[in-house]
Amino acid sequence: MSDLTARQGARVFYTWTAQKDAVPLEIVSGRGARFETDDGGRWLDLGSMTWNAHLGQGHPAMTRALAEAASRGLVASPGAVFAEKARAGELLAEVAPRGLTKSFICLSGAEANENALKMARLVTGRSKVVARNRSYHGATLAMLSLSGDPRRARFEPGLPGVVRLADPYCYRCPFGKEPRSCGLDCAADLEAVLGREGPESVAAVILEGVAGANGVFVPPQGYFRMVREICDRHGILLVADEVLSGFGRTGRWFAVDHDGVTPDIITCAKGLTAGYAPGGAAIVTERIARHFDDEVLWCGLTAYANPLVCAAIVAAITTYRDERLVERAAQTGRWLGPRLERLAASRPFVGEVRGLGLLWALELVLPGSRTPQPAGAMGRLAAALRSRRLHVHKRDNLVYIAPPLVVTESELEEALEKLGAALDEVLS
Ligand SMILES: Cc1ncc(COP(=O)(O)O)c(C=O)c1O
Structure with a gap:
Protein backbone atom coordinates (compact mmCIF):
# COMPACT_ATOMS: atom_id res chain seq x y z
CA MET A 1 0.00 0.00 0.00
CA SER A 2 1.39 3.42 -0.96
CA ASP A 3 1.89 6.22 1.60
CA LEU A 4 -0.87 8.20 -0.07
CA THR A 5 -3.36 5.33 0.16
CA ALA A 6 -2.50 4.83 3.83
CA ARG A 7 -2.81 8.56 4.63
CA GLN A 8 -6.13 8.84 2.85
CA GLY A 9 -7.56 5.62 4.29
CA ALA A 10 -6.85 6.93 7.80
CA ARG A 11 -8.89 10.10 7.26
CA VAL A 12 -11.44 9.56 4.47
CA PHE A 13 -14.07 6.82 4.30
CA TYR A 14 -14.51 4.29 1.51
CA THR A 15 -18.15 3.70 0.62
CA TRP A 16 -20.35 0.57 0.83
CA THR A 17 -17.65 -1.49 2.56
CA ALA A 18 -16.10 -2.28 5.90
CA GLN A 19 -13.04 -0.06 5.75
CA LYS A 20 -10.56 -2.90 6.15
CA ASP A 21 -12.11 -4.70 3.14
CA ALA A 22 -11.81 -1.72 0.80
CA VAL A 23 -9.96 -2.28 -2.48
CA PRO A 24 -8.37 1.13 -3.20
CA LEU A 25 -7.49 2.14 -6.73
CA GLU A 26 -4.79 4.82 -6.90
CA ILE A 27 -5.11 6.07 -10.47
CA VAL A 28 -2.16 8.14 -11.62
CA SER A 29 -2.99 8.64 -15.30
CA GLY A 30 -5.41 7.56 -17.98
CA ARG A 31 -6.83 8.11 -21.42
CA GLY A 32 -10.14 6.84 -22.74
CA ALA A 33 -10.95 3.37 -21.43
CA ARG A 34 -7.43 2.76 -20.12
CA PHE A 35 -5.87 3.93 -16.89
CA GLU A 36 -2.69 3.33 -14.90
CA THR A 37 -2.29 2.82 -11.15
CA ASP A 38 0.56 3.78 -8.81
CA ASP A 39 1.89 0.21 -8.77
CA GLY A 40 2.48 0.31 -12.54
CA GLY A 41 -0.75 -1.57 -13.34
CA ARG A 42 -2.28 -0.89 -16.79
CA TRP A 43 -6.02 -1.33 -16.57
CA LEU A 44 -9.00 -1.54 -18.91
CA ASP A 45 -12.13 0.06 -17.56
CA LEU A 46 -15.15 -2.16 -18.27
CA GLY A 47 -17.22 -0.35 -15.64
CA SER A 48 -16.81 3.31 -16.64
CA MET A 49 -15.57 4.02 -13.09
CA THR A 50 -18.92 4.33 -11.27
CA TRP A 51 -20.89 3.71 -14.50
CA ASN A 52 -20.35 7.40 -15.26
CA ALA A 53 -17.09 7.82 -17.22
CA HIS A 54 -18.85 7.88 -20.60
CA LEU A 55 -15.95 9.83 -22.08
CA GLY A 56 -13.27 7.81 -20.29
CA GLN A 57 -10.25 9.44 -18.64
CA GLY A 58 -8.56 12.66 -19.70
CA HIS A 59 -10.93 13.80 -22.46
CA PRO A 60 -9.46 17.10 -23.73
CA ALA A 61 -12.88 18.71 -24.36
CA GLU A 323 -18.10 12.50 -31.71
CA ARG A 324 -21.44 10.77 -32.48
CA LEU A 325 -20.94 8.67 -29.36
CA VAL A 326 -24.58 7.68 -28.90
CA GLU A 327 -24.62 6.16 -32.39
CA ARG A 328 -21.22 4.62 -31.72
CA ALA A 329 -22.47 3.00 -28.48
CA ALA A 330 -25.34 1.43 -30.43
CA GLN A 331 -22.96 0.17 -33.09
CA THR A 332 -20.39 -1.14 -30.61
CA GLY A 333 -23.24 -2.80 -28.72
CA ARG A 334 -24.30 -4.64 -31.88
CA TRP A 335 -20.72 -5.80 -32.27
CA LEU A 336 -20.30 -6.72 -28.59
CA GLY A 337 -23.57 -8.64 -28.05
CA PRO A 338 -22.77 -11.57 -30.37
CA ARG A 339 -19.23 -11.77 -28.97
CA LEU A 340 -20.56 -12.03 -25.41
CA GLU A 341 -22.99 -14.71 -26.63
CA ARG A 342 -20.06 -16.58 -28.15
CA LEU A 343 -18.09 -16.26 -24.92
CA ALA A 344 -21.08 -17.73 -23.07
CA ALA A 345 -21.82 -20.52 -25.56
CA SER A 346 -18.84 -22.65 -24.55
CA ARG A 347 -19.23 -21.88 -20.84
CA PRO A 348 -22.20 -23.64 -19.20
CA PHE A 349 -21.75 -21.52 -16.05
CA VAL A 350 -22.95 -18.43 -17.96
CA GLY A 351 -26.73 -18.72 -17.58
CA GLU A 352 -27.65 -15.63 -19.52
CA VAL A 353 -26.09 -12.71 -21.38
CA ARG A 354 -28.39 -9.69 -21.52
CA GLY A 355 -28.11 -6.03 -22.37
CA LEU A 356 -27.96 -3.51 -25.17
CA GLY A 357 -25.69 -0.71 -26.29
CA LEU A 358 -22.82 -0.62 -23.79
CA LEU A 359 -24.73 -2.00 -20.80
CA TRP A 360 -24.51 -5.78 -20.35
CA ALA A 361 -24.66 -8.40 -17.61
CA LEU A 362 -23.55 -11.99 -17.46
CA GLU A 363 -25.57 -14.05 -14.99
CA LEU A 364 -23.35 -16.80 -13.59
CA VAL A 365 -25.02 -20.04 -12.48
CA LEU A 366 -24.18 -23.61 -11.53
CA PRO A 367 -23.96 -25.52 -14.85
CA GLY A 368 -27.19 -27.20 -15.89
CA SER A 369 -29.29 -25.04 -13.56
CA ARG A 370 -30.30 -21.45 -12.87
CA THR A 371 -28.90 -21.62 -9.35
CA PRO A 372 -26.66 -18.57 -8.79
CA GLN A 373 -22.93 -19.12 -8.42
CA PRO A 374 -22.09 -18.93 -4.70
CA ALA A 375 -20.43 -15.90 -3.06
CA GLY A 376 -17.11 -17.73 -2.62
CA ALA A 377 -16.72 -18.34 -6.35
CA MET A 378 -17.69 -14.74 -7.12
CA GLY A 379 -15.04 -13.51 -4.65
CA ARG A 380 -12.39 -15.60 -6.42
CA LEU A 381 -13.60 -14.27 -9.76
CA ALA A 382 -13.21 -10.69 -8.50
CA ALA A 383 -9.58 -11.45 -7.62
CA ALA A 384 -8.97 -13.11 -11.01
CA LEU A 385 -10.36 -10.05 -12.83
CA ARG A 386 -8.27 -7.70 -10.70
CA SER A 387 -5.10 -9.67 -11.35
CA ARG A 388 -5.77 -9.19 -15.09
CA ARG A 389 -6.27 -5.48 -14.49
CA LEU A 390 -9.87 -5.44 -15.61
CA HIS A 391 -12.05 -2.90 -13.81
CA VAL A 392 -15.40 -4.67 -13.72
CA HIS A 393 -18.53 -4.21 -11.59
CA LYS A 394 -19.79 -7.39 -9.93
CA ARG A 395 -22.71 -8.09 -7.68
CA ASP A 396 -24.17 -11.32 -6.34
CA ASN A 397 -23.79 -13.71 -9.30
CA LEU A 398 -23.59 -10.97 -11.93
CA VAL A 399 -20.69 -9.52 -13.88
CA TYR A 400 -21.39 -6.24 -15.70
CA ILE A 401 -19.86 -4.90 -18.88
CA ALA A 402 -20.37 -1.12 -19.16
CA PRO A 403 -17.27 0.46 -20.72
CA PRO A 404 -16.87 4.15 -21.62
CA LEU A 405 -18.65 5.10 -24.84
CA VAL A 406 -15.24 5.92 -26.32
CA VAL A 407 -13.97 2.34 -25.93
CA THR A 408 -12.54 0.80 -29.11
CA GLU A 409 -13.33 -2.64 -30.51
CA SER A 410 -9.72 -3.70 -30.11
CA GLU A 411 -9.83 -2.72 -26.43
CA LEU A 412 -12.99 -4.78 -26.06
CA GLU A 413 -11.37 -7.75 -27.87
CA GLU A 414 -8.54 -7.62 -25.33
CA ALA A 415 -10.99 -7.26 -22.43
CA LEU A 416 -13.15 -10.19 -23.57
CA GLU A 417 -10.11 -12.44 -23.85
CA LYS A 418 -9.10 -11.57 -20.29
CA LEU A 419 -12.66 -11.93 -19.02
CA GLY A 420 -12.94 -15.40 -20.60
CA ALA A 421 -9.63 -16.44 -19.05
CA ALA A 422 -10.67 -15.20 -15.60
CA LEU A 423 -14.03 -17.01 -15.83
CA ASP A 424 -12.29 -20.26 -16.91
CA GLU A 425 -9.68 -20.00 -14.15
CA VAL A 426 -12.35 -19.81 -11.43
CA LEU A 427 -15.49 -21.54 -12.72
CA SER A 428 -14.37 -24.29 -15.19
C1 LIG B 1 -30.50 4.13 -11.55
C2 LIG B 1 -29.80 4.99 -10.53
N1 LIG B 1 -30.49 5.97 -9.92
C3 LIG B 1 -29.92 6.77 -9.02
C4 LIG B 1 -28.60 6.60 -8.64
C5 LIG B 1 -27.99 7.50 -7.62
O1 LIG B 1 -27.09 8.35 -8.21
P1 LIG B 1 -26.00 9.13 -7.31
O2 LIG B 1 -25.07 8.08 -6.79
O3 LIG B 1 -25.38 10.08 -8.27
O4 LIG B 1 -26.75 9.80 -6.23
C6 LIG B 1 -27.85 5.58 -9.25
C7 LIG B 1 -26.45 5.38 -8.86
O5 LIG B 1 -25.82 4.43 -9.18
C8 LIG B 1 -28.47 4.75 -10.21
O6 LIG B 1 -27.79 3.76 -10.79
Missing part, protein backbone atom coordinates in the same frame (compact mmCIF):
# COMPACT_ATOMS: atom_id res chain seq x y z
CA MET A 62 -13.82 18.16 -20.72
CA THR A 63 -10.54 19.29 -19.20
CA ARG A 64 -10.60 22.42 -21.39
CA ALA A 65 -14.21 23.33 -20.57
CA LEU A 66 -13.71 22.87 -16.82
CA ALA A 67 -10.44 24.80 -16.80
CA GLU A 68 -12.13 27.71 -18.59
CA ALA A 69 -15.14 27.66 -16.25
CA ALA A 70 -12.89 27.50 -13.16
CA SER A 71 -10.70 30.33 -14.42
CA ARG A 72 -13.72 32.68 -14.52
CA GLY A 73 -13.99 32.32 -10.74
CA LEU A 74 -17.73 32.89 -10.76
CA VAL A 75 -19.35 32.16 -7.40
CA ALA A 76 -22.99 31.82 -8.29
CA SER A 77 -26.14 31.71 -6.19
CA PRO A 78 -29.00 29.43 -7.27
CA GLY A 79 -30.74 32.40 -8.92
CA ALA A 80 -27.67 33.45 -10.93
CA VAL A 81 -27.87 33.90 -14.68
CA PHE A 82 -24.88 32.86 -16.81
CA ALA A 83 -24.28 31.42 -20.27
CA GLU A 84 -23.48 27.77 -19.45
CA LYS A 85 -26.60 27.49 -17.29
CA ALA A 86 -28.88 28.65 -20.10
CA ARG A 87 -27.04 26.44 -22.59
CA ALA A 88 -27.19 23.37 -20.30
CA GLY A 89 -30.97 23.75 -20.06
CA GLU A 90 -31.30 24.18 -23.84
CA LEU A 91 -29.12 21.15 -24.60
CA LEU A 92 -31.02 18.96 -22.14
CA ALA A 93 -34.30 19.94 -23.78
CA GLU A 94 -32.79 19.12 -27.19
CA VAL A 95 -31.55 15.62 -26.35
CA ALA A 96 -34.43 14.56 -24.07
CA PRO A 97 -37.54 12.97 -25.57
CA ARG A 98 -39.85 15.47 -27.26
CA GLY A 99 -41.99 17.38 -24.77
CA LEU A 100 -39.45 17.52 -21.92
CA THR A 101 -38.52 21.17 -21.82
CA LYS A 102 -37.18 22.43 -18.50
CA SER A 103 -34.53 21.21 -16.06
CA PHE A 104 -33.78 21.30 -12.35
CA ILE A 105 -29.99 21.00 -12.10
CA CYS A 106 -28.47 19.47 -8.97
CA LEU A 107 -25.46 17.43 -7.92
CA SER A 108 -26.33 13.75 -8.07
CA GLY A 109 -28.76 11.07 -9.16
CA ALA A 110 -30.26 10.74 -5.70
CA GLU A 111 -30.91 14.49 -5.57
CA ALA A 112 -32.46 14.41 -9.03
CA ASN A 113 -34.85 11.66 -7.88
CA GLU A 114 -35.61 13.40 -4.58
CA ASN A 115 -36.58 16.58 -6.42
CA ALA A 116 -38.51 14.71 -9.13
CA LEU A 117 -40.67 13.06 -6.48
CA LYS A 118 -41.17 16.32 -4.61
CA MET A 119 -42.37 17.88 -7.86
CA ALA A 120 -44.65 14.90 -8.54
CA ARG A 121 -46.24 15.34 -5.10
CA LEU A 122 -46.61 19.09 -5.60
CA VAL A 123 -48.17 18.69 -9.05
CA THR A 124 -50.57 15.84 -8.26
CA GLY A 125 -51.33 16.58 -4.62
CA ARG A 126 -50.88 12.82 -4.01
CA SER A 127 -48.22 11.09 -1.95
CA LYS A 128 -47.57 7.41 -2.82
CA VAL A 129 -44.88 6.24 -5.22
CA VAL A 130 -44.67 2.94 -7.09
CA ALA A 131 -41.14 1.53 -7.52
CA ARG A 132 -39.89 -1.87 -8.64
CA ASN A 133 -38.74 -4.75 -6.44
CA ARG A 134 -35.23 -4.74 -7.91
CA SER A 135 -34.32 -1.09 -8.33
CA TYR A 136 -31.85 1.52 -7.16
CA HIS A 137 -32.60 5.23 -6.96
CA GLY A 138 -29.81 6.57 -4.73
CA ALA A 139 -28.29 6.44 -1.27
CA THR A 140 -30.06 9.26 0.55
CA LEU A 141 -32.37 7.99 3.26
CA ALA A 142 -35.53 8.52 1.19
CA MET A 143 -34.13 7.24 -2.12
CA LEU A 144 -32.58 4.16 -0.54
CA SER A 145 -35.88 3.22 1.05
CA LEU A 146 -37.64 3.86 -2.26
CA SER A 147 -35.19 1.48 -3.92
CA GLY A 148 -36.05 -2.21 -3.89
CA ASP A 149 -32.32 -2.87 -3.57
CA PRO A 150 -31.53 -4.93 -0.45
CA ARG A 151 -29.13 -2.19 0.73
CA ARG A 152 -32.24 -0.42 2.08
CA ALA A 153 -32.77 -3.05 4.80
CA ARG A 154 -30.64 -1.41 7.50
CA PHE A 155 -32.49 1.88 7.21
CA GLU A 156 -36.07 0.70 7.42
CA PRO A 157 -38.66 1.85 8.17
CA GLY A 158 -38.04 4.37 5.40
CA LEU A 159 -40.18 6.61 3.23
CA PRO A 160 -43.87 5.89 3.85
CA GLY A 161 -46.14 5.28 0.85
CA VAL A 162 -43.74 3.22 -1.28
CA VAL A 163 -45.54 0.54 -3.26
CA ARG A 164 -43.73 -2.31 -5.06
CA LEU A 165 -44.08 -3.46 -8.65
CA ALA A 166 -42.77 -6.67 -10.31
CA ASP A 167 -39.60 -6.51 -12.44
CA PRO A 168 -39.13 -7.15 -16.17
CA TYR A 169 -36.63 -9.86 -15.17
CA CYS A 170 -37.28 -12.29 -18.01
CA TYR A 171 -34.60 -14.86 -17.04
CA ARG A 172 -36.42 -15.35 -13.71
CA CYS A 173 -39.83 -14.07 -14.75
CA PRO A 174 -41.91 -13.30 -11.62
CA PHE A 175 -44.96 -14.61 -13.52
CA GLY A 176 -43.27 -17.78 -14.82
CA LYS A 177 -43.70 -16.62 -18.42
CA GLU A 178 -41.48 -16.57 -21.51
CA PRO A 179 -40.67 -13.18 -23.15
CA ARG A 180 -42.05 -14.23 -26.58
CA SER A 181 -45.52 -15.11 -25.29
CA CYS A 182 -45.91 -13.22 -22.01
CA GLY A 183 -48.18 -10.28 -22.91
CA LEU A 184 -46.05 -7.96 -20.76
CA ASP A 185 -47.48 -9.22 -17.46
CA CYS A 186 -44.83 -7.22 -15.56
CA ALA A 187 -46.14 -3.95 -17.04
CA ALA A 188 -49.78 -5.00 -16.74
CA ASP A 189 -49.09 -5.74 -13.05
CA LEU A 190 -49.08 -1.97 -12.53
CA GLU A 191 -52.86 -1.92 -13.06
CA ALA A 192 -53.31 -4.58 -10.35
CA VAL A 193 -50.97 -2.76 -7.95
CA LEU A 194 -52.85 0.52 -8.48
CA GLY A 195 -56.17 -1.25 -8.03
CA ARG A 196 -55.05 -2.46 -4.59
CA GLU A 197 -53.58 0.90 -3.53
CA GLY A 198 -56.23 3.21 -4.96
CA PRO A 199 -54.77 5.03 -7.97
CA GLU A 200 -56.02 8.40 -6.68
CA SER A 201 -53.45 8.12 -3.85
CA VAL A 202 -50.46 7.57 -6.18
CA ALA A 203 -48.36 10.53 -7.34
CA ALA A 204 -45.78 8.75 -9.48
CA VAL A 205 -44.35 5.54 -10.85
CA ILE A 206 -40.54 5.60 -10.91
CA LEU A 207 -38.71 3.11 -13.13
CA GLU A 208 -35.12 2.84 -14.26
CA GLY A 209 -34.85 3.07 -18.07
CA VAL A 210 -32.91 -0.17 -17.87
CA ALA A 211 -32.37 -1.39 -14.30
CA GLY A 212 -28.62 -1.15 -13.87
CA ALA A 213 -26.85 -2.33 -10.74
CA ASN A 214 -29.70 -4.67 -9.83
CA GLY A 215 -29.17 -6.77 -12.92
CA VAL A 216 -29.54 -5.05 -16.33
CA PHE A 217 -33.18 -5.86 -17.02
CA VAL A 218 -33.90 -4.68 -20.54
CA PRO A 219 -37.68 -4.18 -20.63
CA PRO A 220 -39.39 -6.01 -23.50
CA GLN A 221 -40.51 -3.86 -26.43
CA GLY A 222 -43.78 -2.10 -25.56
CA TYR A 223 -43.18 -2.20 -21.78
CA PHE A 224 -42.84 1.57 -21.34
CA ARG A 225 -45.72 2.25 -23.74
CA MET A 226 -48.02 0.07 -21.60
CA VAL A 227 -46.83 1.69 -18.35
CA ARG A 228 -47.29 5.14 -19.91
CA GLU A 229 -50.85 4.28 -20.93
CA ILE A 230 -51.76 3.01 -17.44
CA CYS A 231 -50.23 6.09 -15.77
CA ASP A 232 -52.14 8.40 -18.13
CA ARG A 233 -55.43 6.65 -17.43
CA HIS A 234 -55.00 7.33 -13.70
CA GLY A 235 -53.40 10.79 -13.81
CA ILE A 236 -50.15 9.40 -12.38
CA LEU A 237 -46.76 10.84 -13.37
CA LEU A 238 -44.18 8.55 -14.96
CA VAL A 239 -40.63 9.24 -13.76
CA ALA A 240 -37.88 7.51 -15.76
CA ASP A 241 -34.72 7.21 -13.69
CA GLU A 242 -32.10 7.37 -16.43
CA VAL A 243 -29.22 8.09 -14.05
CA LEU A 244 -27.39 4.97 -15.21
CA SER A 245 -29.12 4.26 -18.53
CA GLY A 246 -29.02 7.80 -19.95
CA PHE A 247 -26.65 9.64 -22.30
CA GLY A 248 -25.99 6.90 -24.80
CA ARG A 249 -25.36 4.05 -22.38
CA THR A 250 -27.97 1.86 -24.13
CA GLY A 251 -27.30 3.17 -27.64
CA ARG A 252 -29.96 5.91 -27.51
CA TRP A 253 -29.84 9.20 -25.62
CA PHE A 254 -32.23 7.68 -23.06
CA ALA A 255 -33.43 4.09 -22.67
CA VAL A 256 -37.10 5.13 -22.97
CA ASP A 257 -36.26 6.25 -26.53
CA HIS A 258 -36.18 2.56 -27.52
CA ASP A 259 -39.93 2.51 -26.86
CA GLY A 260 -40.62 6.04 -28.17
CA VAL A 261 -42.08 7.11 -24.81
CA THR A 262 -41.96 10.56 -23.19
CA PRO A 263 -42.04 10.26 -19.39
CA ASP A 264 -43.31 13.20 -17.32
CA ILE A 265 -39.89 13.51 -15.72
CA ILE A 266 -36.50 12.08 -16.65
CA THR A 267 -33.88 12.06 -13.93
CA CYS A 268 -30.24 11.83 -14.88
CA ALA A 269 -26.69 12.11 -13.53
CA LYS A 270 -23.55 10.04 -14.28
CA GLY A 271 -23.19 10.52 -18.10
CA LEU A 272 -24.70 13.99 -17.69
CA THR A 273 -21.23 15.26 -16.76
CA ALA A 274 -19.32 12.06 -17.70
CA GLY A 275 -17.91 12.07 -14.17
CA TYR A 276 -15.81 15.22 -14.65
CA ALA A 277 -17.94 17.13 -12.12
CA PRO A 278 -20.77 16.07 -9.87
CA GLY A 279 -24.10 16.64 -11.59
CA GLY A 280 -27.73 15.60 -11.70
CA ALA A 281 -30.88 16.86 -13.37
CA ALA A 282 -34.62 16.33 -13.44
CA ILE A 283 -36.01 17.24 -16.87
CA VAL A 284 -39.76 17.85 -16.86
CA THR A 285 -42.57 18.29 -19.36
CA GLU A 286 -43.91 21.65 -20.41
CA ARG A 287 -47.06 20.89 -18.37
CA ILE A 288 -45.08 20.43 -15.15
CA ALA A 289 -42.95 23.46 -15.97
CA ARG A 290 -46.09 25.60 -16.43
CA HIS A 291 -47.50 24.33 -13.11
CA PHE A 292 -44.62 26.05 -11.33
CA ASP A 293 -45.17 29.33 -13.16
CA ASP A 294 -47.83 30.09 -10.57
CA GLU A 295 -47.12 27.60 -7.78
CA VAL A 296 -44.02 27.71 -5.57
CA LEU A 297 -41.33 25.17 -6.46
CA TRP A 298 -40.45 24.02 -2.96
CA CYS A 299 -37.05 22.67 -4.03
CA GLY A 300 -33.53 24.07 -3.91
CA LEU A 301 -29.92 23.59 -2.88
CA THR A 302 -26.91 25.82 -2.30
CA ALA A 303 -24.99 24.33 -5.23
CA TYR A 304 -28.03 24.49 -7.57
CA ALA A 305 -26.83 24.71 -11.20
CA ASN A 306 -23.26 25.38 -10.06
CA PRO A 307 -21.11 26.95 -12.82
CA LEU A 308 -18.68 24.01 -12.97
CA VAL A 309 -21.58 21.54 -13.16
CA CYS A 310 -23.24 23.50 -15.98
CA ALA A 311 -19.93 23.78 -17.89
CA ALA A 312 -19.47 20.01 -17.58
CA ILE A 313 -23.02 19.33 -18.81
CA VAL A 314 -22.53 21.55 -21.85
CA ALA A 315 -19.14 20.05 -22.68
CA ALA A 316 -20.31 16.45 -22.21
CA ILE A 317 -23.43 16.76 -24.37
CA THR A 318 -21.53 18.70 -27.03
CA THR A 319 -18.85 16.00 -27.10
CA TYR A 320 -21.41 13.16 -27.35
CA ARG A 321 -22.85 14.97 -30.36
CA ASP A 322 -19.57 16.00 -32.00
